[in-house]
Amino acid sequence: MADSLFKVEVAFALPHKQRIVALTVPEGTTARQAVEMADLPSLFQEVPSDTFTQAPLGIFGKAIRHPEKEPLREGDRVEVYRPLQIDPKAARLERAKRQAKEQ
Numbered sequence: 371m372a373d374s375l376f377k378v379e380v381a382f383a384l385p386h387k388q389r390i391v392a393l394t395v396p397e398g399t400t401a402r403q404a405v406e407m408a409d410l411p412s413l414f415q416e417v418p419s420d421t422f423t424q425a426p427l428g429i430f431g432k433a434i435r436h437p438e439k440e441p442l443r444e445g446d447r448v449e450v451y452r453p454l455q456i457d458p459k460a461a462r463l464e465r466a467k468r469q470a471k472e473q
Contacts, residue, residue, distance in 0.1 A: 376444040380408035382422075383452075389413050390447070401427045401437040401448045410450065426451045 374397045381390045391408040399407075405427065411419040427437040428449045434440045442448070 376442075378404055378442050378445070379447040380404050380410070380450065381447055382410050382414065382450040384414065384417070387414070395442065397441075399442050401429065401434055401440045401442060401446075404442060404448050405437075405450055421452070422450060425453070 375394050376397070378393050378395055378399075379390050380393060382388070389410070391410070391413070393404060393407055395404055395407065402423075405422055405425075410422045411417070427434050427440075428451060429440075429442075429446050431449065433451075
């Protein structure tokens, strides 16, 4: 019996460039496998390729705890998350310090 196929998307974005790759995958494909199939390193050559093999993943904005085990469903959009450049708490603290100096 042939595997049933379905459509998913893989998304990645930089501040200046975004891509959503549409894929047709066999049943049982995991989120991490879909990212591999999307071949994002060829689309984002300015990003180290291990970014895509190690990055946290999510489906429609919800983080996936174990992307190597998470099977996809028809219509899922796998999102590849970039590492944070600065801790959000540190960024808020810096903004608050700047605003205090301006007053």
